[in-house]
Amino acid sequence: MNFNIIDDIDKSNTSKTNAEEIIISKIRELIVSKQLEPGDRLPAERDLAKKFGVSRNQLRQAIQKLEFYGLVKKYPQSGTRVSNIGVTALKGMMSDILELQKPDFKSLVETRIILETNAVRLAATRRTEDQIRQIEEAHEAYSNKAIQGLEAVEEDLMFHLKLAEASNNSVINSLMLVITPEIITHFVKNKVCNKEENYLLIKEHQAIVDAIREKDVDKAVANLNDHFKELHRYCSE
The missing domain is CATH 1.10.10.10 (Winged helix-like DNA-binding domain superfamily/Winged helix DNA-binding domain)
Incomplete structure (x- = not known):
């Protein structure tokens, strides 16, 4: 050659x-x-x-x-x-x-909402017992730090990655893995997370977990949308 x-x-x-x-x-x-x-x-x-x-x-x-x-x-x-x-x-x-240009944060958030909404919809029907256990463990890890007022950005996003894994859709899971590091970096740099709302976030996470455990698709998506209210507002600005 x-x-x-x-x-x-x-x-x-x-x-x-x-x-x-x-x-x-x-x-x-x-x-x-x-x-x-x-x-x-x-x-x-x-x-x-x-x-x-x-x-x-x-x-x-x-x-x-x-x-x-x-x-x-x-x-x-x-x-x-x-x-x-x-x-x-x-x-x-x-x-x-x-x-290709480096995606702006708003685009990443919009993509995350689209991906995770579908991931939760699938997880509510496809999740295994082991996967629901991993979701609960991730939720507990986040809760333990959030209750103490400690930064728990990575634990929060790990919880959401476990939701994506439970979709048992390899493409959704891979795409979530691609965009998550950028979101973590932005959250830490700009301190997007409001520690005063930690208890509310814990409650919202728990509602998502419960719906997936019950395999209630509509409730799981509705609870995720409630959890994403601020993100939806951010994307509409």
């Missing part, structure tokens, strides 16, 4: 985001020039990182991003291959990825 097309890459110190953009852009160039085609295996990580002028860690993060969007796929003992979805689609999707 000829890598002349990428030999002129800027090897200056770049940020993580810029490095990812460079790597994705150069992989796209390889596909456009037909040096890489759908189904082809990517070169060894060490060789590719050297040719791109980036660290192996930067390359790995960019490849993970492409894998997340389904543009490459890792195979056990066979390496990483370009997805077999056609050159035109690959070029277009990679261009879209390069143009």
